[in-house]
Amino acid sequence: MKKKIVILGSTGSIGKTTFNIIKKNQKDFKIVLLTTNKNVNLILNQANQLKVKNILISSKPHYLKLKKCLNNKKIRVHNNLDNLQSIIKNKVDYTMCAISGLSGLKPTIDSIKLSKTIAIANKESIICGWQFINEALKKNKTNFIPIDSEHFSIWTLLKNQNTANVKKIYLTASGGPFLNKKKSILANIKPKYALKHPNWKMGKKISIDSATLMNKIFEVIEAKKIFNLDISKFKIIIHPKSYIHAIVHFNNGIVKFLAHDTSMSVPIANSLYLESDKFNYKSGDIKFELLNGINFLNPDINKFPVIKLLKRVKNQSSYFETILISINDYLVQKYLKGEINYLSINDNLLKLIKTPYFTRYYKLKPKNIIDIKIMIRKVITYLNKNKFNEN
Numbered sequence: 518m519k520k521k522i523v524i525l526g527s528t529g530s531i532g533k534t535t536f537n538i539i540k541k542n543q544k545d546f547k548i549v550l551l552t553t554n555k556n557v558n559l560i561l562n563q564a565n566q567l568k569v570k571n572i573l574i575s576s577k578p579h580y581l582k583l584k585k586c587l588n589n590k591k592i593r594v595h596n597n598l599d600n601l602q603s604i605i606k607n608k609v610d611y612t613m614c615a616i617s618g619l620s621g622l623k624p625t626i627d628s629i630k631l632s633k634t635i636a637i638a639n640k641e642s643i644i645c646g647w648q649f650i651n652e653a654l655k656k657n658k659t660n661f662i663p664i665d666s667e668h669f670s671i672w673t674l675l676k677n678q679n680t681a682n683v684k685k686i687y688l689t690a691s692g693g694p695f696l697n698k699k700k701s702i703l704a705n706i707k708p709k710y711a712l713k714h715p716n717w718k719m720g721k722k723i724s725i726d727s728a729t730l731m732n733k734i735f736e737v738i739e740a741k742k743i744f745n746l747d748i749s750k751f752k753i754i755i756h757p758k759s760y761i762h763a764i765v766h767f768n769n770g771i772v773k774f775l776a777h778d779t780s781m782s783v784p785i786a787n788s789l790y791l792e793s794d795k796f797n798y799k800s801g802d803i804k805f806e807l808l809n810g811i812n813f814l815n816p817d818i819n820k821f822p823v824i825k826l827l828k829r830v831k832n833q834s835s836y837f838e839t840i841l842i843s844i845n846d847y848l849v850q851k852y853l854k855g856e857i858n859y860l861s862i863n864d865n866l867l868k869l870i871k872t873p874y875f876t877r878y879y880k881l882k883p884k885n886i887i888d889i890k891i892m893i894r895k896v897i898t899y900l901n902k903n904k905f906n907e908n
Contacts, residue, residue: 521549524613532615536548538782552598553572553574554579557579560572564592610634611636611789614636616639617641619890629657634661635662636661636788641842645842668740670775670784680745685752685766686752690730696757708721708852711728711859725849730823755814776804844870874899878892
């Protein structure tokens with residue numbers, strides 16, 4: 518019997534990769550719903566290719582425009598992500614949650630109720646709303662698979678292991694496009710250069726976060742929450758070749774690491790075919806040339822000052838995570854628009870995160886998703902009203 522699949526955010530990078538894997542393996546899967554925000558042409562193309570009966574377009578103007586001109590009566594077009602339960606009548610086998618940003622948090626929680634297994638590729642939702650996600654997972658007895666390559670690797674390495682026996686977990690980072698550049702030349706680096714990741718093909722926002730190493734800070738926070746381990750158990754290590762994605766050092770002296778090609782199709786395909794003996798990922802041989810002389814490096818705190826933020830991360834959830842993500846999002850967008858220089862992203866982030874306006878919230882935690890949304894608005898309002906260093 519074919520597995521019934523939902524892809525939330527099917528027109529983004531992770532969503533497209535998931536769709537393409539399913540397209541190549543149609544004998545095993547049937548998509549019951551695809552969603553997008555505005556990419557009408559692509560989602561229609563996807564629906565037509567695999568005869569998907571339901572598509573959801575979040576943007577009201579784009580939804581209305583499509584409704585007027587759509588002639589294919591076999592495709593039902595929906596608009597409201599809050600109404601997933603009215604579209605999905607029975608539990609599906611697998612949902613990929615790939616809606617970017619915190620706008621994906623509520624759909625993720627709603628889809629947990631409707632899925633036997635949920636794969637999450639949205640770090641913002643996990644970082645800010647893990648307490649609500651985890652509660653929903655337990656309540657609905659839904660299986661959870663983290664899809665970020667680092668977290669999927671840790672998850673795989675810790676299978677059938679007692680986490681009390683973990684001594685240290687290392688998350689690898691490529692170092693981004695400026696690993697071997699002097700800091701003195703980075704101030705005036707234009708976004709087009711910061712977007713050129715040496716190993717991965719990613720969206721603009723995550724590419725900038727990878728260059729500053731902020732993405733790895735987020736991944737440590739995400740891993741702390743998913744695996745319920747003390748923040749001191751995690752360390753970031755530079756691995757320029759991006760072939761090894763995580764290393765787990767156990768108290769018994771054994772060290773395990775997981776390696777795979779720099780393609781998100783590996784964790785996604787494995788999550789789709791979890792515990793299936795018929796799955797065969799068609800890749801080349803082991804890349805021994807990437808394993809020879811692995812060359813692990815400690816990150817340079819002068820070049821990657823956001824490492825300092827790890828000292829501020831607590832084991833208990835609070836508004837800190839939401840504030841951190843919101844400030845960083847704001848600054849990255851200003852950089853991409855040419856309104857601040859590259860080094861100002863880190864400089865301003867480290868200053869703003871210490872301001873009394875924000876620190877007063879670090880001992881409080883959100884009680885629900887609405888609280889998180891309110892905090893995001895507070896952060897944006899504060900940043901828009903208060904001037905900070907833009908040079």
